[in-house]
Amino acid sequence: MPNTFAYIVLLSFPLFAVLLFRRLPLQRALIWTLISGHLLLPSSMHIKFPMLPQIDRTIVPALSALVLCAIMAPRQRLATDVEARFGRKVIFILLALVLLTPFLTVLQNAEPVVDGRTFLPGLGMYDAFSMISSILATLIPLWLGLRYLNTRDGHRALLEAFVISAVLYTFPALLEIRISPQLHNWIYGFFPHNFVQHIRDGGFRPVVFQNHGLMVGIYFCIGIIASAVLYREARREGSKARHWLLAMIWLTGVLYLTKTLGALVLAILFGAAVLFLGRRVQIALAVAVAVIVMLYPMLRGAGWIPVDTVYNLALSISEERAASLKFRLDNEDALLEHANEKPLAGWGSWGRNQLFDPETGVMISTTDGIWIILIGTYGWIGYIGRFGLLTAPILFYALRQRQLGPSLITPGLMMVLAANLMDLLPNAGLVNYVWLLAGAVTGHVLWREPRESGAATDAKGAGPVPAPSARASWLMPEVAAPPIRQKRSEPRGTTR
Secondary structure (H helix, E strand, O other): OOOHHHHHHHHHHHHHHHHHHHHOOHHHHHHHHHHHHHHHOOOOOOEOOOOOOOEOOOHHHHHHHHHHHHHHOOOOOOOOOHHHHHHHHHHHHHHHHHHHHHHHHHHOOOOOEEEOOEEEOOOOHHHHHHHHHHHHHHOHHHHHHHHHOOOHHHHHHHHHHHHHHHHHHHHHHHHHHHHOOOHHHHHHOOOOOOHHHHEEOOEEOOOOOOOOHHHHHHHHHHHHHHHHHHHHHHHHHOOOOHHHHHHHHHHHHHHHHOOOHHHHHHHHHHHHHHHHOOHHHHHHHHHHHHHHHHOHHHHHHOOOOOHHHHHHHHHHHOHHHHHHHHHHHHHHHHHHHHHOOOOOOOOOOOOOOOOEOOOOOOEOOOOOOHHHHHHHHHHHHHHHHHHHHHHHHHHHHHHOHHHOOOOOHHHHHHHHHHHHHHHOOOOOOOOHHHHHHHHHHHHHHHOOOOOOOOOOEOOOOOOEOOOOOHHHOOOOOOOOOOOOOOOOOOOOOOOO
């Protein structure tokens, strides 16, 4: 059971968000609100009211950032070219699929599931609206990224925040590697998962304030890739780059100590791609990942994913890891077969997407990958809607890359997104910052003009600098603008 302090921290987080928005520029305040909420708030606890999404570490930072951005942010001009208008129509269709699927799910799941001692109630319109409210809360970071992080300057700030926060997070992680995962229990009064799963190879896998140690590993993986991007871009710009390289080395060493093999493999592969491949090859790699992830359930069901090869590789490394992988694969096969009974809109909520022992009524399946959860709950329509929103930004950017300049920042951000997409296949880490990543790339391509003439730009070509909002005067203290030095005009032909 969570202690009183856990509820106080969760419910008082909006005040912390206000402080961030008072002290930081809007883009950085938005980023740090979502990241700090993900890294520091208690996991696996919530407050639930009827018909409303549960109040937890997902919705509290997202809703706080949404309200504060709405108060403070200036208006931005929509891109008007044909490609941007077409892309926005695609995003609108995908959003419609995500939001309308619960109605279809309810319509085909009105009857209860009765199997031996297993009884699961049928779904009604209450369940449809409950699911839609949860979906809307989940998609808030997508909108925030699309609307407020659609410049290269925003992308750079996002990458820097990933690196800085990951480096800071290594210190409590190292403590838990040494003494076992205890911080969540000490501070919030409970452990968010099964402790046995975090005993690895004679040591411990850190959890800190996440719901599982795997979430710590993938976050360090993101920090490694982001630091590689910033190091490469700093070298291209001729600015200081050594600190990004040191951060990458440090994070790699700590990730190795966390005993999270999947995240380490992703960090090495995508980090090496960022360091040694050109931007066009990086974009092509991100597109390939997006296509594979989008079609993964189809490829998995058809037997085109080399799961036996992956299992044998894991077996050569560790029998314990191979057994864990085998358990996951067997569960995915059984759950995919169950999901194919209602492929269009899925089985819905109340655990109807799971498998139960008819004699005891005990759940006998375990869902790990977010793809099997979505397929089972919302069917192919729900899966296409959500993973379409996550993968379409990469495809849109690839189609317009010639118009978006030579910088490595946004291609590198897509590599971070691609690594997260790969991690979503075996795991269920579809959290706020993943939606924020997808929204940031989407907004850069579809929200603003790729090149705007006559607009002020920042020193690094990050795009137009927005004017400060008068509505934010009560939140952000006024800062005097620096004086503008006028250039003295001289007649032609004069020399100094």
